[in-house]
Amino acid sequence: MSSDGTSTESGVSRRKLLGAAGLGALAAGAVGAGAGYAAGDKPVEVKPDPDALPVPFEGKHQAGIVTPAQDRLYFAALDLTTESRGDVILLLKEWTDAARKMTQGNDVGEFGAVAGSPFAPPEDTGEALGLPPSGLTITVGFGRGMFVDDQGKPRFGLDGKLPERLKPLPAFSGDRLDPAVSGGDLAIQACANDPQVAVHAVRNLVRIAFGRASVRYSQMGFGRTSSTSSAQVTARNLLGFKDGTANIKVEDKKDVEDFVWVHPDDGPDWMVGGSYLVTRKIDMRIEIWDREPLEGQEAIIGRTKGSGGPLSGGDEFAEIDFTKKREDGKPLIDMKSHVRLAHPDFNKGAKLLRRGYNFVDGSNGLGQLSAGLFFIAYQRDPEKQFVQVQRSLAGLQNDTLNEYIVHVGSGLFACPPGVGKSGYWGEKLFA
Numbered sequence: 001m002s003s004d005g006t007s008t009e010s011g012v013s014r015r016k017l018l019g020a021a022g023l024g025a026l027a028a029g030a031v032g033a034g035a036g037y038a039a040g041d042k043p044v045e046v047k048p049d050p051d052a053l054p055v056p057f058e059g060k061h062q063a064g065i066v067t068p069a070q071d072r073l074y075f076a077a078l079d080l081t082t083e084s085r086g087d088v089i090l091l092l093k094e095w096t097d098a099a100r101k102m103t104q105g106n107d108v109g110e111f112g113a114v115a116g117s118p119f120a121p122p123e124d125t126g127e128a129l130g131l132p133p134s135g136l137t138i139t140v141g142f143g144r145g146m147f148v149d150d151q152g153k154p155r156f157g158l159d160g161k162l163p164e165r166l167k168p169l170p171a172f173s174g175d176r177l178d179p180a181v182s183g184g185d186l187a188i189q190a191c192a193n194d195p196q197v198a199v200h201a202v203r204n205l206v207r208i209a210f211g212r213a214s215v216r217y218s219q220m221g222f223g224r225t226s227s228t229s230s231a232q233v234t235a236r237n238l239l240g241f242k243d244g245t246a247n248i249k250v251e252d253k254k255d256v257e258d259f260v261w262v263h264p265d266d267g268p269d270w271m272v273g274g275s276y277l278v279t280r281k282i283d284m285r286i287e288i289w290d291r292e293p294l295e296g297q298e299a300i301i302g303r304t305k306g307s308g309g310p311l312s313g314g315d316e317f318a319e320i321d322f323t324k325k326r327e328d329g330k331p332l333i334d335m336k337s338h339v340r341l342a343h344p345d346f347n348k349g350a351k352l353l354r355r356g357y358n359f360v361d362g363s364n365g366l367g368q369l370s371a372g373l374f375f376i377a378y379q380r381d382p383e384k385q386f387v388q389v390q391r392s393l394a395g396l397q398n399d400t401l402n403e404y405i406v407h408v409g410s411g412l413f414a415c416p417p418g419v420g421k422s423g424y425w426g427e428k429l430f431a
Contacts, residue, residue, distance in 0.1 A: 051193040054133035064137030068229035073221035074198040077184025096424035105133040134194035141187035141413025172394040181409035221357025242308035270428035273417030280375040281409030302339030352377040
């Protein structure tokens with residue numbers, strides 16, 4: 001990587017298109033600017049936009065998990081249409097190579113979008129030409145259907161490789177899951193600070209998969225709803241409340257190690273250093289919610305809408321006191337409030353690394369917005385973490401928030417560890 005953040009890796013750089021023109025403009029600007037300076041004046045230092053810089057692709061873990069959450073998401077789940085083990089291995093190799101290039105601001109392939117033969121389709125679709133990497137991360141996961149078919153018969157020679165923790169999620173009270181937006185053999189999570197960069201990433205991986213896998217469903221998201229770094233301000237969901245205040249942060253080294261990454265004694269060995277991804281598409285009845293008084297909204301969530309502080313008192317990050325009572329003797333934080341039912345103290349200590357996104361998919365045909373939360377959570381053990389928490393929210397106590405939301409999509413994927421300068425996603429799985 002050069003000092004200006006431009007990738008020196010082989011491949012066609014999108015930013016080279018800006019380079020020649022930019023160099024000339026810089027020279028002309030320097031001369032003109034210099035003529036206007038008084039003695040002793042110095043030009044203002046121009047710093048690169050941190051949101052435009054690349055995120056390293058190689059590493060022990062896949063990027064896009066503990067990476068500080070970017071502003072935009074494009075997620076896609078695919079079904080494998082081939083039954084050839086060799087096809088799947090080649091696909092994963094090609095995906096890894098393409099992701100390595102795109103995350104560093106380069107075109108896919110040797111010649112990219114415009115440098116190849118005019119008589120052949122371009123290797124890269126080209127809509128990201130001239131755009132910086134924008135913090136792009138691409139995270140890939142494997143669904144249960146990659147290992148076994150609907151009858152439980154092994155696929156692609158992966159007998160005995162199915163992780164025990166990749167079992168189907170149980171049914172939860174209130175679920176209205178649509179198979180068309182659930183499941184999938186492969187998952188692609190592209191996060192970036194520019195939506196076009198994220199779309200470009202998924203589009204090119206889908207194009208590469210042609211003949212071997214097809215899109216089952218996809219989801220665009222905006223406005224991250226969880227902070228994954230203490231340096232980030234807590235974002236808000238479409239209900240208007242701060243979301244993910246108590247989320248695991250990358251700086252919480254012990255929590256990350258205990259609750260996110262698969263350990264050697266967890267099994268299987270090919271998943272060590274990886275993580276399990278749960279996705280849930282959650283529709284929000286926002287028109288009904290918008291008619292709820294502020295006091296009622298805050299009681300349902302268990303936090304104030306403005307500061308995000310708990311109703312027991314204090315600022316956003318104040319420790320929650322669930323024992324505090326109102327004058328009438330009832331708890332200040334309702335027993336059925338969202339914050340109480342989701343809290344680790346009432347879920348055997350379970351924590352999740354959340355990095356979900358808001359979505360608006362037009363209207364629902366009933367004169368209402370089709371909007372909500374695309375929930376994303378990474379964890380070491382889905383049964384002890386996501387399932388534990390969701391059972392609390394959907395169980396006998398019944399989170400009052402359930403009157404305003406409904407889960408319509410669901411997915412569970414095993415995300416393998418990261419790769420080095422060589423190798424490919426899932427290499428240990430297919431070894």
